Amino acid sequence: MIEKIAFITGAGSGIGREIARVLVSKSMKVIVADINLNNAEETVSILRDEGGEAAAVYCDVTTLESVQEAVKESLSLYGSIDVLVNNAGWDKIEPFIESEPSTWKRVIDINLMGQIHTTKEILPIMMENGSGKVINISSDSARVGSSGEAVYSAAKGGIIAFTKTIAREMAKHNINANCVAPGPSDTPLFAEIGSYNKGITKALEKAIPFRRLAKPTDIANAVGYFASPEADYVTGQTLSVNGGLTMV
Numbered sequence: 001m002i003e004k005i006a007f008i009t010g011a012g013s014g015i016g017r018e019i020a021r022v023l024v025s026k027s028m029k030v031i032v033a034d035i036n037l038n039n040a041e042e043t044v045s046i047l048r049d050e051g052g053e054a055a056a057v058y059c060d061v062t063t064l065e066s067v068q069e070a071v072k073e074s075l076s077l078y079g080s081i082d083v084l085v086n087n088a089g090w091d092k093i094e095p096f097i098e099s100e101p102s103t104w105k106r107v108i109d110i111n112l113m114g115q116i117h118t119t120k121e122i123l124p125i126m127m128e129n130g131s132g133k134v135i136n137i138s139s140d141s142a143r144v145g146s147s148g149e150a151v152y153s154a155a156k157g158g159i160i161a162f163t164k165t166i167a168r169e170m171a172k173h174n175i176n177a178n179c180v181a182p183g184p185s186d187t188p189l190f191a192e193i194g195s196y197n198k199g200i201t202k203a204l205e206k207a208i209p210f211r212r213l214a215k216p217t218d219i220a221n222a223v224g225y226f227a228s229p230e231a232d233y234v235t236g237q238t239l240s241v242n243g244g245l246t247m248v
Ligand SMILES: NC(=O)c1ccc[n+]([C@@H]2O[C@H](COP(=O)([O-])OP(=O)(O)OC[C@H]3O[C@@H](n4cnc5c(N)ncnc54)[C@H](O)[C@@H]3O)[C@@H](O)[C@H]2O)c1
Pocket: 009, 010, 011, 012, 013, 014, 015, 016, 033, 034, 035, 036, 039, 059, 060, 061, 062, 086, 087, 088, 089, 090, 110, 137, 138, 139, 140, 181, 182, 183, 184, 185, 186, 187, 188, 189, 190
């Protein structure tokens, strides 16, 4: 079996770290690309303890130059990239009417431009290989809206539209592009959101049919599916993983 190489952004924490664990369990080598190199190294040591092969690479997805450097470093380590998981993300919860342009820019740069940058740099490698999988982490807020997350929802909605077009353009190269849209998930990012909105976790646990937030593994398993040969005929799709909170 030829070992696949996965490049995962934001894999130093939360959902990204679990995605790395799931892909390692599927015998992939993993590049943990994150702006927080300490956290990325921590993920790598967890993966190595579990018998996986992984490397940490500094990457700030908001600049094309940083992504170019990270991809160059990854190629010098592992020689190729077969799977791209665009997971790095950030949000600040506040009513749109109170939000500032500097926050909009940061939200769009990380959540939307970041995925565009990595996709631009990594697709040519997959085209050369004649195959590849792109999995973009969106959000249920893109599908149904979410109070306090107007610009974030717009960026995540952009990801869904971007993914569909990439899926159409890349099918002839045997490259699949799909989205996973997490519902509220128990991660450091959500904890930050919870610190602004104290009652949010309890309210969500009441509203979610499965009566709990998503665990990072719930989301990571969906990514594992899209990265696998079982999903070879699936492209341009968005899978919500949300315990039934929304059904669209
Ligand atoms: N937690 C949730 O409830 C939830 C819900 C829907 C969608 N999501 C999405 O899931 C993804 C993972 O979120 P999480 O909850 O695990 O968050 P998290 O904060 O735990 O992890 C995000 C990771 O992204 C990295 N990152 C941030 N800015 C970066 C940059 N400029 N370049 C590279 N890396 C950067 C961080 O260092 C961190 O390691 C995000 O795209 C998020 O929008 C999360």
